[in-house]
Amino acid sequence: MMRLYAQDISNGLENVPVLIENNVSEGAFPKFKYSPENVQGPGCDVDPSEVTLPGCSCHSLSCPLRGCPCTCYGQAYTSEGLLSEQQQDPATGCSHPVFECNVLCMCSDSCQSRLVQHGVRMRLGVFRTKSRGWGVQALEAVPRGRFVCEYAGEVLGFSEALRRQLAQTPAHMNYVIAVQEHGGVNGVCRTFVDPAAVGNVGRFLNHSCRPNLDMVPVRVHSLVPRLALFAARDIEAGEELTFDYSGGHARRPETTAAAEQAAAQRKACLCGAPNCTGFLPLDISVLHGPE
Numbered sequence: 001m002m003r004l005y006a007q008d009i010s011n012g013l014e015n016v017p018v019l020i021e022n023n024v025s026e027g028a029f030p031k032f033k034y035s036p037e038n039v040q041g042p043g044c045d046v047d048p049s050e051v052t053l054p055g056c057s058c059h060s061l062s063c064p065l066r067g068c069p070c071t072c073y074g075q076a077y078t079s080e081g082l083l084s085e086q087q088q089d090p091a092t093g094c095s096h097p098v099f100e101c102n103v104l105c106m107c108s109d110s111c112q113s114r115l116v117q118h119g120v121r122m123r124l125g126v127f128r129t130k131s132r133g134w135g136v137q138a139l140e141a142v143p144r145g146r147f148v149c150e151y152a153g154e155v156l157g158f159s160e161a162l163r164r165q166l167a168q169t170p171a172h173m174n175y176v177i178a179v180q181e182h183g184g185v186n187g188v189c190r191t192f193v194d195p196a197a198v199g200n201v202g203r204f205l206n207h208s209c210r211p212n213l214d215m216v217p218v219r220v221h222s223l224v225p226r227l228a229l230f231a232a233r234d235i236e237a238g239e240e241l242t243f244d245y246s247g248g249h250a251r252r253p254e255t256t257a258a259a260e261q262a263a264a265q266r267k268a269c270l271c272g273a274p275n276c277t278g279f280l281p282l283d284i285s286v287l288h289g290p291e
Contacts, residue, residue: 002238005125014120018201021127033198043157048224055104062111070101082145083230098218116218116228120149126204131270134204135240142235151202151227153195161192208242210273246281
């Protein structure tokens with residue numbers, strides 16, 4: 001069902017308006033600061049907006065798919081602006097990362113390796129669901145591999161992420177999303193993003209045990225990844241957009257204490273998928289120290 005939408009909740013910060021369902025009463029919408037990109041939060045020692053990655057020397061309108069140093073180590077985009085290979089790391093279940101060209105690169109601003117950095121380009125609507133709080137609806141058809149939006153918020157250090165996660169109850173609407181990447185021998189990179197106080201349209205996306213979006217770490221100017229969501233399949237206009245909060249690889253707590261902490265925060269999953277587990281996943285990596 002396609003709903004009727006009104007005002008832009010991004011206040012003009014996105015390329016296209018992010019609309020809210022027009023029958024929402026005043027005061028019912030959550031208060032937060034809209035930010036299209038990640039911001040530095042407590043305990044994060046790297047400013048996500050700081051340019052820390054080198055640029056390429058490709059003097060061209062668009063970099064070659066495999067010849068550019070920015071794109072040769074991860075997934076890449078097609079000339080149609082779609083994620084070309086939705087591959088996953090067998091060790092973690094996470095999608096392989098993407099490295100986009102950045103402000104230091106010699107290619108043009110229209111290079112096909114610049115996508116997530118240009119922000120939301122499709123029409124999205126935030127609406128009130130019957131039983132799962134807020135949700136996001138696609139207001140146009142979405143082909144498989146198309147970038148939809150980021151899951152943006154405050155990037156936290158481990159201690160702050162742990163503190164906030166343990167302070168949550170089943171009544172809280174947003175999880176601290178933890179993304180773990182493996183690189184090199186025993187190299188682990190963890191990114192913690194909390195969209196509760198500062199965030200974008202991604203904060204309203206619901207979990208599903210059979211989602212239509214995949215989360216992919218995308219690095220643009222900084223080593224801090226942007227948590228980009230791409231269509232996992234062709235999506236029809238009017239469908240609710242969802243992703244798997246665990247990335248499809250939820251881990252069980254290794255200690256009794258961690259198990260008790262996780263159990264106290266469990267929320268019922270009402271996604272309605274045939275393979276529904278009954279509970280929203282909680283990434284237990286937030287409850288453990290860095291390896």
